[in-house]
Amino acid sequence: MSGDLSVDVQTPVPPTPQRSAGAHRGRPMLRRWILTGIAVVGFGLAALAVAVAIGAAAGVSATLLGFVIAMIPLGIVVPTFLWLDRFEAEPTRNLVLAFLWGALIAVLIAMTLNTAGQLVLWGSVPADESLALTAVFVAPFVEEAAKGAFVLLVWLFAKREFDGITDGMVYAGVTAAGFAFTENIQYLALAWVEYGQEGLTATFIGRGIMSPFAHPMFTICIGVGVGVAAMTRRWLVRIVAIGAGYVIAVLAHALWNLAAVSGAQGLIAVYLLVEVPIFLAFLGFVVWVRRREGRLIGQFLSPYADAGWLSPAEVVMLASMPRRREARQWARVNGGRAALRSMEDFQDAASELALLRRRMQHIPPDERTLRDERDLLAVLTRRRREFAGQLI
Numbered sequence: 601m602s603g604d605l606s607v608d609v610q611t612p613v614p615p616t617p618q619r620s621a622g623a624h625r626g627r628p629m630l631r632r633w634i635l636t637g638i639a640v641v642g643f644g645l646a647a648l649a650v651a652v653a654i655g656a657a658a659g660v661s662a663t664l665l666g667f668v669i670a671m672i673p674l675g676i677v678v679p680t681f682l683w684l685d686r687f688e689a690e691p692t693r694n695l696v697l698a699f700l701w702g703a704l705i706a707v708l709i710a711m712t713l714n715t716a717g718q719l720v721l722w723g724s725v726p727a728d729e730s731l732a733l734t735a736v737f738v739a740p741f742v743e744e745a746a747k748g749a750f751v752l753l754v755w756l757f758a759k760r761e762f763d764g765i766t767d768g769m770v771y772a773g774v775t776a777a778g779f780a781f782t783e784n785i786q787y788l789a790l791a792w793v794e795y796g797q798e799g800l801t802a803t804f805i806g807r808g809i810m811s812p813f814a815h816p817m818f819t820i821c822i823g824v825g826v827g828v829a830a831m832t833r834r835w836l837v838r839i840v841a842i843g844a845g846y847v848i849a850v851l852a853h854a855l856w857n858l859a860a861v862s863g864a865q866g867l868i869a870v871y872l873l874v875e876v877p878i879f880l881a882f883l884g885f886v887v888w889v890r891r892r893e894g895r896l897i898g899q900f901l902s903p904y905a906d907a908g909w910l911s912p913a914e915v916v917m918l919a920s921m922p923r924r925r926e927a928r929q930w931a932r933v934n935g936g937r938a939a940l941r942s943m944e945d946f947q948d949a950a951s952e953l954a955l956l957r958r959r960m961q962h963i964p965p966d967e968r969t970l971r972d973e974r975d976l977l978a979v980l981t982r983r984r985r986e987f988a989g990q991l992i
Contacts (some may be wrong), residue, residue, distance in 0.1 A: 639697070646704035650782060653711060658789035666788035669804055672814035681773035681816070684886055686921060687893045688951035690770055691761060698750055702778025706746035710779075713742040732861040740818075740853035743779070747815070748822035748846060750775045755826050760972070763825035763955040766893050769886070772823025776815040783815075785807065810871065814856060817882050821849040826989050831962045852878070859979050894919045900954040900961075909977055910950070918950045931987050942987035949979040 654664050678699075685695075717738035721730040751771045755762045762768070784807055791799035809813075825845020828837035859870035898919030903913045917923040924947055931943035953976040961970060 643700050643704055646708055650704055650707055652858055654789060656784050658793050662789040662792045663785060666785040670781050673808040674777060677777045677812050677816060678774060680771050684766065684890050685770045687897060688763065688955055688981055690767060693755065694761060695774050696730055696945035698774040699778040701750040702747055702775035703782045706779050707782045708747040710743045714739050735861050736854050739857060740771050740850045744822065744849040744853055745819060747775050747779055747819045751823050751826045755830050762830050763959060764831050765824050766889055768823030768827030769820045769889060772819040773816040775818035780815040813879060818853045820851045823847045870960040894921060896958060897951055897954040898959060900957040901950060918947060939987040942983045946980060946983035949976050950985065952976055
């Protein structure tokens with residue numbers, strides 16, 4: 601794509617056309633309410649099924665105890681992915697759906713298929729061996745597919761909310777965090793019932809302290825693959841990227857489960873020699889991805905500064921999270937909460953505009969994309985006028 605802007609800077613941005621009044625005006629709202637109702641009922645039934653399954657195995661009191669303790673690692677993992685998502689935050693409803701999918705739908709799929717796989721193996725090998733074989737050769741394939749399915753669905757049905765690798769990692773991480781949360785409840789509850797406080801403590805240390813990011817580290821491989829697929833029109837590249845991400849996630853998951861079923865010495869060796877280096881690399885990758893997104897925002901907003909829609913100083917501010925915080929603080933101190941909201945909307949719109957332009961570089965824009973670009977430029981102009989007026 602050339603450096604010329606899709607929007608003519610000499611042409612005023614037209615307002616978004618309003619829907620005319622009529623019989624069809626209420627249909628989008630009706631459709632939204634129906635979909636919301638279906639989601640609430642579906643997730644509610646899934647929650648009931650998961651609660652009954654865990655409660656039947658461990659009891660109500662142990663399940664509640666596991667629920668409370670499982671909140672601790674959750675409070676570390678989810679904020680990490682929200683931190684990664686700061687430059688261009690995903691819609692809250694999508695992140696909530698991601699968590700619920702992982703915690704309920706993916707867990708139900710995994711429970712059903714893992715149990716089926718174990719029953720198939722049970723007829724040919726002893727029970728203990730069937731558990732180990734299921735953990736290594738069945739669970740990784742089933743669980744990564746169940747978690748990764750949500751990331752794929754977001755890309756397929758909400759393409760305009762999916763801007764590449766960062767979004768893929770965020771959706772994958774939050775989905776996996778939900779899955780790990782429910783799984784932790786189950787393991788903690790069973791440990792309390794079978795081994796008491798000592799077993800509960802050991803399980804919490806192993807899952808909540810030593811490996812709270814295990815499931816997210818596996819599933820973000822799929823998220824990266826879907827993110828790569830989102831930035832290309834070549835179907836072969838899309839298939840290879842998603843397939844490679846899934847295979848890597850499965851292999852990493854299988855290696856971790858193999859270490860877990862091989863005994864304490866094997867687990868410690870794999871943890872120290874493999875998992876710790878991978879975790880450090882994971883943290884470094886997360887930091888690099890966030891910094892990269894800041895650089896991309898600066899790069900793809902620069903043409904708008906050249907065209908006069910933004911000032912060079914605004915581009916510098918928008919490409920740096922510390923400077924964004926300074927700008928929000930400045931707006932709040934000098935213009936109050938209204939100016940702060942306008943500044944936040946200004947920054948969000950600028951991030952969406954930059955990532956939209958980046959997507960346009962890889963995928964030729966259609967009429968709706970060009971309309972989105974015009975609308976975002978109109979939002980930038982309006983929000984700047986608002987917080988500038990409130991600071992006078």
